[in-house]
Amino acid sequence: MYYDFYSGGAEDQQTLRENVEAFRRIMFRPRILIDVSRVDLSTSILGYNISAPIIVAPTALHQLAHPQGEVATAKAAATCNTIMVLSFTSSCTIEEVATSCNAVRFYQLYIYKRRDIAATLVQRAEKNGFKAIVLTADTPRLGRREADIKNK
Numbered sequence: 001m002y003y004d005f006y007s008g009g010a011e012d013q014q015t016l017r018e019n020v021e022a023f024r025r026i027m028f029r030p031r032i033l034i035d036v037s038r039v040d041l042s043t044s045i046l047g048y049n050i051s052a053p054i055i056v057a058p059t060a061l062h063q064l065a066h067p068q069g070e071v072a073t074a075k076a077a078a079t080c081n082t083i084m085v086l087s088f089t090s091s092c093t094i095e096e097v098a099t100s101c102n103a104v105r106f107y108q109l110y111i112y113k114r115r116d117i118a119a120t121l122v123q124r125a126e127k128n129g130f131k132a133i134v135l136t137a138d139t140p141r142l143g144r145r146e147a148d149i150k151n152k
């Protein structure tokens with residue numbers, strides 16, 4: 001059931017397939033006869049410098065995959081000099097992740113009807129040195145993930 005959670009998509013998984021296909025369609029443009037003695041992919045997001053234009057997207061429940069969960073992911077982000085976005089549905093607490101490493105951390109938020117829950121979480125994230133809120137707006141309801149239904 002853990003594997004299905006990570007690998008599965010909703011309904012007939014057409015969007016999941018299209019996500020993979022979309023990346024396959026992206027080609028690197030070769031640039032010929034230019035100086036490659038120093039290659040630098042670094043960039044910045046909201047003023048924070050990172051080693052490449054890649055950050056850790058918010059994903060739920062890392063402890064399903066590893067006992068150290070998001071703490072280990074945040075340490076890896078710090079080692080790679082990039083940003084860790086901690087999921088609202090993280091298996092480690094905001095405080096555990098904050099004290100585990102010095103990665104630049106953003107906090108992902110779903111907005112529930114109970115706005116006081118969101119407010120409390122934002123305050124906890126702020127208090128623990130998270131630098132930005134990543135608002136997830138595309139999940140007004142969860143997709144119908146048939147593998148999860150089967151595994152219940």
Ligand SMILES: Cc1cc2nc3c(=O)[nH]c(=O)nc-3n(C[C@H](O)[C@H](O)[C@H](O)COP(=O)(O)O)c2cc1C
Pocket residue numbers: 005006007019057058059060087088089108136
């Ligand atoms: C296993 C899994 C768990 C996820 N959990 C969350 C989550 O907790 N919060 C969230 O905002 N997005 C979550 N996402 C969405 C990812 O952040 C999203 O896939 C990522 O932003 C990459 O976007 P793309 O799939 O459109 O390329 C999850 C995705 C996967 C595959």
